[in-house]
Amino acid sequence: MTEPLLTVRNLxxxxxGDDGDVRAVRNVSFTLGRERxxxxxxxGSGKSTTGRAIMGLVGxxxxxxxxxxxxxxxxxxxxxxxxxxxxxxxxxxxxxxxxKYSLDPVMTVGxxxxxxxxxxxxxxxxxAKRAALEMLEAVQIRDPERVYTMYPHQxxxxxxxxxxxxxxxxxxxxxxxxxxxxxxLDVTVQTQVLSIMDELVRSRGMGLLLVSHNLHLVSSFCDRxxxxxxxxxxxxxxxxxxxxxxxxxxxxxxxxxxxxxxxxPELPQLQRDPAWMADLA
Amino acid sequence: xxxxxxxxxDPAPASRMQARCGRWFRAWLGFRRNKLAMTGLGIVxxxxxxxxxxxxxxxxxxxxxxxxxxxxxxxxxxxLFGTDELGRDIFARVVFGSRITLTIVxxxxxxxxxxxxxxxxxxGYFGGIVDKVLMRLTDIFLAFPRLVLALAFAAALGPGxxxxxxxxxLTAWPPYARLARAETMTRRRAEFIQAAELQGASALRIIAxxxxxxxxxxxxxxxxxDMAGIILTAAGLGFLGLGAQPPAPEWGxxxxxxxxxxxxxxxxxxxxxxxxxxxxxxxxLLGDGLRDAGDSRS
Amino acid sequence: MIGLDNVTIxxxxxxxxxxxxxxxxxxxPEGEAxxxxxxxGSGKSTVLRAVAGxxxxxxxxxxxxxxxxxxxxxxxxxxxxxxxxQDPYGSLHPNQTVDQILALPVAIHRLDRGEARIVQxxxxxxxxxxxxxxxxxxxxxxxxxxxxxxxxxxxxxxxxxxxxxxxxLDVSVQAEILNLLARLRRERGLTLLMxxxxxxxxxxxxxxxxxxxxxxLVEITTATAMAKSQVTHDYTRELLxxxxxxxxx
Numbered sequence: 001m002t003e004p005l006l007t008v009r010n011l012x013x014x015x016x017g018d019d020g021d022v023r024a025v026r027n028v029s030f031t032l033g034r035e036r037x038x039x040x041x042x043x044g045s046g047k048s049t050t051g052r053a054i055m056g057l058v059g060x061x062x063x064x065x066x067x068x069x070x071x072x073x074x075x076x077x078x079x080x081x082x083x084x085x086x087x088x089x090x091x092x093x094x095x096x097x098x099x100k101y102s103l104d105p106v107m108t109v110g111x112x113x114x115x116x117x118x119x120x121x122x123x124x125x126x127x128a129k130r131a132a133l134e135m136l137e138a139v140q141i142r143d144p145e146r147v148y149t150m151y152p153h154q155x156x157x158x159x160x161x162x163x164x165x166x167x168x169x170x171x172x173x174x175x176x177x178x179x180x181x182x183x184x185l186d187v188t189v190q191t192q193v194l195s196i197m198d199e200l201v202r203s204r205g206m207g208l209l210l211v212s213h214n215l216h217l218v219s220s221f222c223d224r225x226x227x228x229x230x231x232x233x234x235x236x237x238x239x240x241x242x243x244x245x246x247x248x249x250x251x252x253x254x255x256x257x258x259x260x261x262x263x264x265p266e267l268p269q270l271q272r273d274p275a276w277m278a279d280l281a
Numbered sequence: 282x283x284x285x286x287x288x289x290x291d292p293a294p295a296s297r298m299q300a301r302c303g304r305w306f307r308a309w310l311g312f313r314r315n316k317l318a319m320t321g322l323g324i325v326x327x328x329x330x331x332x333x334x335x336x337x338x339x340x341x342x343x344x345x346x347x348x349x350x351x352x353x354x355x356x357x358x359x360x361l362f363g364t365d366e367l368g369r370d371i372f373a374r375v376v377f378g379s380r381i382t383l384t385i386v387x388x389x390x391x392x393x394x395x396x397x398x399x400x401x402x403x404x405g406y407f408g409g410i411v412d413k414v415l416m417r418l419t420d421i422f423l424a425f426p427r428l429v430l431a432l433a434f435a436a437a438l439g440p441g442x443x444x445x446x447x448x449x450x451l452t453a454w455p456p457y458a459r460l461a462r463a464e465t466m467t468r469r470r471a472e473f474i475q476a477a478e479l480q481g482a483s484a485l486r487i488i489a490x491x492x493x494x495x496x497x498x499x500x501x502x503x504x505x506x507d508m509a510g511i512i513l514t515a516a517g518l519g520f521l522g523l524g525a526q527p528p529a530p531e532w533g534x535x536x537x538x539x540x541x542x543x544x545x546x547x548x549x550x551x552x553x554x555x556x557x558x559x560x561x562x563x564x565x566l567l568g569d570g571l572r573d574a575g576d577s578r579s
Numbered sequence: 580m581i582g583l584d585n586v587t588i589x590x591x592x593x594x595x596x597x598x599x600x601x602x603x604x605x606x607x608p609e610g611e612a613x614x615x616x617x618x619x620g621s622g623k624s625t626v627l628r629a630v631a632g633x634x635x636x637x638x639x640x641x642x643x644x645x646x647x648x649x650x651x652x653x654x655x656x657x658x659x660x661x662x663x664x665q666d667p668y669g670s671l672h673p674n675q676t677v678d679q680i681l682a683l684p685v686a687i688h689r690l691d692r693g694e695a696r697i698v699q700x701x702x703x704x705x706x707x708x709x710x711x712x713x714x715x716x717x718x719x720x721x722x723x724x725x726x727x728x729x730x731x732x733x734x735x736x737x738x739x740x741x742x743x744x745x746x747x748l749d750v751s752v753q754a755e756i757l758n759l760l761a762r763l764r765r766e767r768g769l770t771l772l773m774x775x776x777x778x779x780x781x782x783x784x785x786x787x788x789x790x791x792x793x794x795x796l797v798e799i800t801t802a803t804a805m806a807k808s809q810v811t812h813d814y815t816r817e818l819l820x821x822x823x824x825x826x827x828x
Contacts, residue, residue, distance in 0.1 A: 042749035042750065042751060043720075043749055107636075123822050129668060129703070147669075157619075185816065186619055186776065187616065187619035187776060187777075187778075187821040187822060188620075188817050188818065188821045189618075189811070190821060191820075193824055194825050195825070198825075213749065215750065217824060217825060217826045219824070220824030220825040221822075221825040236679055252751065253750050256750050257750055257754075257779070258750050258753075258757065258779040258780050258782070258783035259779055259783075260599035260778055260779045260782045260802075260805065260806050260819075260822060261782075261806030261807070262806075263782065263783060263802065263806075264783075265761070266761065267754035267757055267783070268754070268760050269751070269754050269755050269758065270751035270754065292713070292717060293710070293712070293713065294676075294708035294712040294713070295708075295712065296678070297676065297678055297712060299686060299712065300676045300678075300712035300713070300714070301676075304714065376588065386590075425793065471669055472664045472665075472666060472669040472670035473669065473670050473671055473672045475633055475664070475670075475671075476662070476664065476670055477683060478633065479631055479632065479657060479661060479662055480657060480661070480662075480683065480684045480687055480688075480730075480734065481652075481654040481657035481658065481687050481688065482682075482683065482687050486687065490683065491672055494674050495673075495674060536774070
């Protein structure tokens with residue numbers, strides 16, 4: 001692999017709590033190249049916070065600390081809020097779980113995509129519209145002209161998520177962070193949306209960080225997987241070989257999943273070992 | 282102190298009582314951080330204490346004792362707030378006036394909350410025709426300006442504290458009915474209501490045990506914020522001679538009687554006016570604080 | 580135990596009525612577990628709500644424990660059928676302790692030994708005495724779902740309806756809840772009707788699986804046949820394909 005697009009070394013995110021500080025993310029390190037990297041974990045594992053920290057979206061009163069947090073040659077640690085605003089959309093983009101909350105309800109989806117194009121690429125109205133229509137076509141929307149004039153509440157969940165992807169990719173970012181991008185969608189639509197995302201990320205040579213609780217999905221979609229627990233990365237492995245994972249937590253999670261065609265009278269329950277917390281602390 | 286605190290903040294309470302106390306205590310800890318709200322609470326508590334212990338603070342006789350030779354005396358050690366146009370001690374009248382104010386406020390609250398809930402809860406819960414009928418009724422009362430309607434009632438029923446209370450209550454309940462209805466409607470479809478329905482709970486039981494506890498907090502907040510308005514309306518009625526009758530030391534009536542001498546003997550109208558202002562402010566601050574405390578919890 | 584015969588369910592009335600479920604027929608014998616899968620809007624939850632008596636059905640017949648029922652039900656009829664909802668946050672009253680939540684059904688049905696029943700219900704779902712006087716916000720998602728199960732079981736129902744009971748939970752907690760449901764079903768001989776979008780979860784708990792699409796039951800098969808992909812309908816095949824995860828080829 002060549003020079004990584006994103007380097008994260010010893011990233012920590014801390015929130016002040018009533019009984020002392022809560023460390024949502026502890027010393028997380030990884031690099032992201034032109035690949036599909038998955039972060040899996042249960043709720044509270046810090047997987048989403050990691051994604052938000054890279055986007056500069058950890059708001060007050062959270063604090064970020066890292067030995068290294070670099071996007072290409074830009075140091076994200078010293079970046080101001082306005083610096084992040086210029087970066088977001090243009091170099092890093094993010095797709096969230098529910099398109100309903102990510103899209104502006106009083107603007108047509110086409111206008112929103114075009115607006116992103118205009119802000120980041122300083123294009124004129126006509127070029128932006130043309131680019132937006134092309135982008136809608138790229139996310140396999142059959143009738144881009146019609147969808148362009150639709151409002152967010154008029155599109156279905158799957159189409160909304162495709163619109164989000166179109167909007168996020170129009171400025172040609174280097175990295176896409178997708179936080180549970182398909183969790184709100186029906187299973188049959190999930191795979192469609194994922195393959196569209198995969199296709200675009202691959203053809204543009206982007207890096208993709210997929211944050212999800214769904215082990216199946218991550219292992220079948222990504223190249224590499226980070227397994228997070230209590231704010232730490234417990235293990236990194238090749239996605240295809242997740243079934244050969246070594247850490248007892250990963251193995252416990254996999255075993256706890258009900259499987260079609262392998263019915264057990266009882267699912268093995270995960271026994272949490274306090275030692276996992278101390279592993280990297 | 283620490284033992285009580287540990288008991289209250291125990292994450293695994295051992296009885297219904299302890300759980301409830303713990304909840305109140307936690308809410309109190311949050312509320313206590315709000316300085317303005319604490320000021321409001323202090324003012325309201327002071328008003329209550331003043332009303333309860335009025336006979337210890339001032340001489341009851343002095344509120345009605347006319348001493349025409351001593352009329353319109355300025356502030357002095359003998360008459361802390363001076364005397365009015367009939368030579369009565371304004372300090373004693375303000376202190377005893379707090380009883381009237383508090384009575385009006387309490388009576389209005391006791392009428393307005395049950396009436397508002399009785400109209401609003403069924404309207405929100407059953408919807409349909411029940412909702413339409415009850416809400417149109419509410420609209421009728423809402424259509425009149427509050428003070429004008431209160432004036433009309435007070436004029437029709439005759440002046441006096443009881444009638445003032447009834448007049449204010451009649452005009453104050455519609456917003457509570459609306460509030461209760463809105464709160465009920467947002468909760469109507471909640472899964473815990475459906476669960477209660479599935480278990481065979483009657484509509485009455487669901488409303489009483491599931492919905493009322495949720496409505497009550499916003500109703501109380503609204504009531505506290507409304508208190509200032511109620512006090513002002515009561516004072517307004519008193520000012521116009523439709524509230525408490527002389528020689529009762531009602532603050533609004535006191536302002537009214539002092540207005541002829543406002544320029545020369547400013548204290549006669551100003552002191553009871555200040556009392557009205559401070560108490561209204563206190564209730565408002567308290568209400569704001571309660572609302573903020575409610576927000577942070579949900 | 581559960582009999583649905585040509586049940587049609589519509590939302591709204593008159594010309595604006597939208598039919599959510601068409602001619603649904605299904606029979607679940609006592610002690611069996613049947614699951615319904617389908618996408619959102621397929622009508623699977625609507626069927627469950629009609630069986631629970633939360634919404635009326637326009638046509639057809641619903642019979643529970645041999646008795647024909649409607650939306651309006653007697654207290655005794657309510658007792659036979661209970662339900663566990665999807666969202667463990669929304670299905671518990673936010674201002675009531677676990678104790679109060681469990682005391683409500685006892686009070687409604689005027690059950691004897693209320694105290695003992697509450698303690699027993701908590702033990703059965705694996706909650707300790709320390710959880711009894713907590714508020715829902717002091718419990719984890721899994722613990723809340725256990726409270727919801729305890730609330731349903733305290734009435735000793737014969738039929739338990741499950742509406743996506745684990746889809747809001749983490750994988751490890753999901754396993755615990757599924758094990759709990761399987762155990763309770765065994766111990767009490769419960770008849771289950773479950774709705775989920777997750778084929779594997781349904782197949783874990785249920786013997787038979789009904790596939791719903793656009794308001795119709797398109798196929799009904801066994802979990803074993805489903806696992807071997809012995810299915811007839813196109814939509815079921817698509818569901819099976821999606822369930823296998825993302826296809827990288």
